[in-house]
Amino acid sequence: MTTRKKLARSFAELALPSVVLFVNASAVLPALRDPSPQRTQDRRVLGAPDPAEPPQGKPAPKLLARPAGALSRREVDEAGMRSLIEQLVACGTRHSLSSWTDPKRGAGCGRDRIVAHLNEIAKNSGGKLQVVVDKFEATGERTNNKPAHMENVYGVLPGSDPKLAKTVFIVSGHFDSITSDLMNPNLDAAGADDDASGVAVSMECARLLSRMGPGAVGGRATLLFAAVSGEEQRLYGAERMLQWVKEQGYTVGGMLDNDIVGADFAPGVPHRVRLFSGAGEQDDADSPSRELARAIEEIDSREAIRLIFSLDRLGRGGDHEPFYRAGLPAVRFTEPLEDYRHQHQTPRMENGVEYGDRMKYLNLRFAGNVARANAEALRQLVLAPAVPATVKLGGGVTPDAKITWGAEEDPERAGFEILWRETTEPRWQVFQFVTSARETALKGVSTDNHFFAVRSVGKNGARSMAVAASAPRALPF
Ligand SMILES: [Zn+2]
Structure with missing residues (x-):
């Protein structure tokens, strides 16, 4: 037939x-x-095949298994996440221009709920998790061009490695909320999905990653679990957080923004969470943000993460942006499909349609998946050695690509993976494993048909983010 x-x-x-x-x-x-x-x-x-590259066959790299002790979905406390979102919604509004002193209504009520939640978590961390309330002022169009008081809440879990503890990995959601009447701090603005859901994810990461006893993570780098304000005014809280981590002397290892991660209403649940990352501005090498997104997908699997190679949704912004614009690795998690009737809306009925960002539209099973994906990615990233420094591609107009990079001493590091991919492929593959930082010639591999990167591998199997091999693209003489 x-x-x-x-x-x-x-x-x-x-x-x-x-x-x-x-x-x-x-x-x-x-x-x-x-x-x-x-x-x-x-x-x-x-359709003739391309020339074999390298002609003598690829090396068979030694691949260490990823670190044991992966967080399971069952460990996520969905009920605890729901309870925190309900408490935040019960503050009526958390508009950044609402009251910071009224314990029952407004942004200050939201802050109090988050601080109380973090203090509970800190109790179970053996005193390691430090709770910080960071007060600041911001001025702009959406503060009536007058300085407005705002506050961020941070849980800081210091890393165990003296050098790596100066690198901080951040997970964040914003606790402020808004309605269609952007400047009105008096209307109810439940903000269940936007973005109490992201705050609940950040706080659940704090619980999972700071607990003592069985399942304790023992990260080498520092973790910061954030709930920020002022997002809806113009990302003021995230800008302030970036300034704060610099003031504390941290280098940002990665920033995971969770904003609108609570609903999954399309048929066929559960869907993957979208993970947005900007491309950067360097020719022929993706941004650190893109590399962070790839690292997260590799840790959490393609079944959990839908990579979106774009900074954000059209016409929208988020708290990862100030970090991205500063050239730092920063990505945004957002639910698979958004219902705009439930975002930034004054609660009302209009032509039989209900508007408002209410608890009842959330799907905590989905939000729990997002929490697990964030927490496991952070767990592996804080167990990893530092990223390689100044990764360079050389060997142009020769038969062999040459990759050079530097790295500080680290007795916990097993070595480095040299990665490559077709220029049109979204994901890296491991080309070679080497034990020390040096110039490595890739025999018979052209500089021109692939992109290259290097990442560090711990003896525990944890990989750092990849660092793309850059090459100056000067015109020939
Ligand atoms: Zn938001």
């Missing part, structure tokens, strides 16, 4: 209009059509 007949029969078996479907199928699946002599000839000319 020919392929064409087989296909027609399989459609007939489905009792579907086979003719119509066959026309469609042949349009999208040209490979299923009988090859014409002309086509076979074309394939010989056009």
Whole structure:
């Protein structure tokens, strides 16, 4: 039986209009059509394989298993996340221009709930988690061009390694909320999804990663679990947090912004969470943010993460942006499909449609998945050695690509993975494993047909983010 007949029969078996479907199928699946002599000839000319690279076959790199003790989904406290979101919603509004002193209504009520939640977590951390309330002022159009009082809440879990503890990995959500009437701090603004859900994810990461006893993580780098304000005014809280971590002398290892991560209403749940990352501005090398996104996907799997190679959704911004603009690795998690009737809306009924960002639209099972994905990514990133420094690509106009990089002494590091990918491929593959930082020549590998990167690998199997190998693209003399 020919392929064409087989296909027609399989459609007939489905009792579907086979003719119509066959026309469609042949349009999208040209490979299923009988090859014409002309086509076979074309394939010989056009589809010939590329030259083997490297010609002698690729090295077989030693691949260490990733660190044991992966967080399981069962460990996520969905009920605790729900309870925190409910408490935040019960503050009526958390508009940044609302009251910071009223314990029952306003931004100060939200802050108090988060501080209380973090203090509970700190109790179970053996005193390691430090709770910080960071007060600041911000001025702009959405503060009526007057200085407005705002506050961020941080839980800081210091790393165990003296050098790596100066690197901080941040997970953040914003606790302020807003309605359609942007400047009005008096209207109810539940902000269940935008963004009590992100705050709940950040706080659940704090609980999972700071607990003592069985399952204790013991990160080498420092973790910061943040709930910031002023997002809806113009990312003021995130800007302030960036300034604060610099003031404390930290280097930002990575920033995971969770904003609108509580709902998953499309049929076929659960869906993957979207992970946005900006491209950066360097020719032929992706930004650190893109590398952070790739690292998270590799840790959490393609079943959990949907990579979106874009800074953010069209016309929208988020707290990862100030970090991204500063050239730091920063990404944004957002639910798979948004319902704009439930964001930034004054609660109301209009033509039989309900507007407002209410608890009842959330899906905590999905938000729990997001918490698990964040926490496991952070767990592995804080167990990893430092990223390699100044990764360079050389060897242009020679047969062998040459990769050079530097690294500080680290007795816990097993070595480095040299990564490569086709220039059109989204993901890295390991090309080679080497034990020390040096110039490494990739024999018979052109500088021109792939992109390259290097990452550090701990003896525990934890990988750092990849650092793309950059190369100056000066015009030849
Ligand atoms: Zn938001």
